[in-house]
Amino acid sequence: MYTILVYLIFFTKVQSFQFDQFLPEQSDSILNFFKEQSYQVERALTSSYDRAVQMKNSFDNYVEEQKNKINTEINRCIENVKDKGRQIADSFSYLPTEEADSKLQNPDVTLTVPARIARNGYRCETHTVVSKGYLLNLHRIPHSKNDRKISSKTILLQHGIFASSADWIINGPDKALAYVLADAGYDVWMSNIRGNRYSKEHAWLKTNTKTYWNFSWHDVALHDIPNIIDYIIKLKGGGTKITYIGHSMGTTILFAMLTLRPEYNKILTGGYALAPVVFMSEFKSPIKSLAPVTGNVAQMEMLYGSHEFLLKNSMFGEIVSSCNVDYIDNKICKNIIFQLCGENEKQCNETLLPVFVSHYGDGTSWKTVLHFAQEIVASNKFQQFDFGPPNNQRMYGNDQPPEYDLRKITLPINLFWAQNDLLSSEKDVKMLLEKLPSTTHAYLVPDPKFNHLDYLWAIDASTLINAKILSSLQSTFKDQI
Ligand SMILES: *[C@@H]1O[C@H](CO)[C@@H](O)[C@H](O)[C@H]1NC(C)=O
Ligand SMILES: *[C@@H]1O[C@H](CO)[C@@H](O)[C@H](O)[C@H]1NC(C)=O
Numbered sequence: 001m002y003t004i005l006v007y008l009i010f011f012t013k014v015q016s017f018q019f020d021q022f023l024p025e026q027s028d029s030i031l032n033f034f035k036e037q038s039y040q041v042e043r044a045l046t047s048s049y050d051r052a053v054q055m056k057n058s059f060d061n062y063v064e065e066q067k068n069k070i071n072t073e074i075n076r077c078i079e080n081v082k083d084k085g086r087q088i089a090d091s092f093s094y095l096p097t098e099e100a101d102s103k104l105q106n107p108d109v110t111l112t113v114p115a116r117i118a119r120n121g122y123r124c125e126t127h128t129v130v131s132k133g134y135l136l137n138l139h140r141i142p143h144s145k146n147d148r149k150i151s152s153k154t155i156l157l158q159h160g161i162f163a164s165s166a167d168w169i170i171n172g173p174d175k176a177l178a179y180v181l182a183d184a185g186y187d188v189w190m191s192n193i194r195g196n197r198y199s200k201e202h203a204w205l206k207t208n209t210k211t212y213w214n215f216s217w218h219d220v221a222l223h224d225i226p227n228i229i230d231y232i233i234k235l236k237g238g239g240t241k242i243t244y245i246g247h248s249m250g251t252t253i254l255f256a257m258l259t260l261r262p263e264y265n266k267i268l269t270g271g272y273a274l275a276p277v278v279f280m281s282e283f284k285s286p287i288k289s290l291a292p293v294t295g296n297v298a299q300m301e302m303l304y305g306s307h308e309f310l311l312k313n314s315m316f317g318e319i320v321s322s323c324n325v326d327y328i329d330n331k332i333c334k335n336i337i338f339q340l341c342g343e344n345e346k347q348c349n350e351t352l353l354p355v356f357v358s359h360y361g362d363g364t365s366w367k368t369v370l371h372f373a374q375e376i377v378a379s380n381k382f383q384q385f386d387f388g389p390p391n392n393q394r395m396y397g398n399d400q401p402p403e404y405d406l407r408k409i410t411l412p413i414n415l416f417w418a419q420n421d422l423l424s425s426e427k428d429v430k431m432l433l434e435k436l437p438s439t440t441h442a443y444l445v446p447d448p449k450f451n452h453l454d455y456l457w458a459i460d461a462s463t464l465i466n467a468k469i470l471s472s473l474q475s476t477f478k479d480q481i
Contacts, residue, residue: 108355113139113165113190113198120173121145122182127189127235131227132219133203134194138228139165141182152239153477154187154232158225160248160275161368164198165190166359167247167456170352175461177245177469184470187236191228193220195308196362213307216371216385217249221256229267243476245272245469247455248423249372252277255382255432258411259404265411270476272469274416274455275424278432280372281379282425309366333357342420342451347458356457380431382406406435414472415442416465418450443468 117124251273
């Protein structure tokens with residue numbers, strides 16, 4: 001900077017000096033001399049200035065060069081990374097082709113009850129009711145597919161032994177009772193019995209203990225169903241009208257409850273018993289011959305064994321395992337079911353067998369099985385659990401267990417029965433009908449081959465069962481909105 005300043009001052013002065021006017025003679029030579037001197041000075045100064053500028057420029061260039069070098073290096077690196085990323089991304093396609101075996105063959109076999117209901121376009125809610133510490137999960141379809149209004153008209157569906165809420169949806173949206181009732185405008189609740197796959201948890205008991213499994217359907221009738229009914233009424237309000245529909249053991253539970261907790265005759269609006277199991281004097285199924293044996297085995301199990309009755313480990317389970325989901329031989333499977341429940345080729349939809357088998361066979365207590373075995377042996381008595389004379393004395397103050405007093409029942413009841421139901425015979429249904437109040441209706445399913453499980457999956461369920469239930473419900477609920 002200093003050099004530039006000196007140069008500028010000096011050079012300006014020399015330039016402004018008027019040599020021509022100052023020395024007329026010899027002017028040329030003097031002029032030339034000064035010009036020469038001026039030129040020399042100018043050159044000297046210019047060159048040092050130029051060098052300085054050059055130095056400065058070369059330094060700037062150097063810095064610039066280095067900057068560029070670094071930038072280029074960085075950009076090259078970035079491009080490199082981008083390129084690598086692109087290569088990796090390109091090696092995966094954004095449109096992967098579908099894997100050949102990605103689809104569930106039959107989703108109904110695998111999915112849970114709420115998933116199956118939702119898959120069919122219905123709303124499904126799960127409610128947990130605590131009863132004696134058992135966490136009971138109820139599945140609810142609160143309304144039809146298109147109507148969001150929840151009716152006060154409520155249906156409680158209770159499944160049978162080894163089963164779950166899956167029983168009520170197996171026949172699909174057009175035929176299964178849960179969907180049909182929801183479509184007809186009812187608020188549908190499906191309970192799951194303690195110990196089954198949806199109601200296995202307990203608030204304080206371990207599920208592998210004798211204490212956890214120390215119950216039969218008697219305890220369900222005494223505590224669980226009343227707690228469930230109270231829960232629904234508390235949730236929905238006092239105007240709620242609940243009708244109970246049970247299948248098989250679901251009916252046993254209903255009748256036991258109405259005698260043990262007679263106030264529920266007034267709380268409920270109606271009761272439906274599909275394939276009633278109360279008296280078992282004419283139990284035609286081959287299971288009957290196993291009953292006394294079961295009794296002994298069960299007693300041993302209760303004393304020394306696991307307390308949980310696992311269907312798949314039982315003799316029955318051994319036979320039914322040929323209905324294994326992975327290896328379905330529908331013929332064998334169907335014949336086993338026919339053997340146990342009654343043969344009915346016409347109503348048997350073979351595609352539903354694997355669905356049924358996969359959702360059936362939930363564990364229950366040995367006490368439940370034993371209580372039924374006692375019913376079969378005791379023939380025409382509907383009575384509480386038999387602990388054997390000495391313990392009956394201690395438990396009930398009597399050698400014999402007390403009978404459930406059916407005279408306490410005042411609730412209007414509809415019995416649905418069928419001639420080919422090996423587990424719920426005509427004689428036993430008629431014995432029950434005689435003991436129930438005169439308001440009871442009995443309906444014989446108009447198919448002479450209809451069996452115990454056809455209530456759940458019959459091909460003609462719409463005409464044989466559903467139409468009758470719907471029209472009967474309409475008269476039950478005729479005063480309700
Ligand atoms: C099972 O319940 C009965 C009462 O019904 C009780 O006397 C007995 O001690 C209980 N047993 C177990 C193992 O919890
Ligand atoms: C059998 O069940 C399947 C699955 O729910 C259903 O698609 C089919 O229509 C049923 N068959 C008959 C004859 O009802």
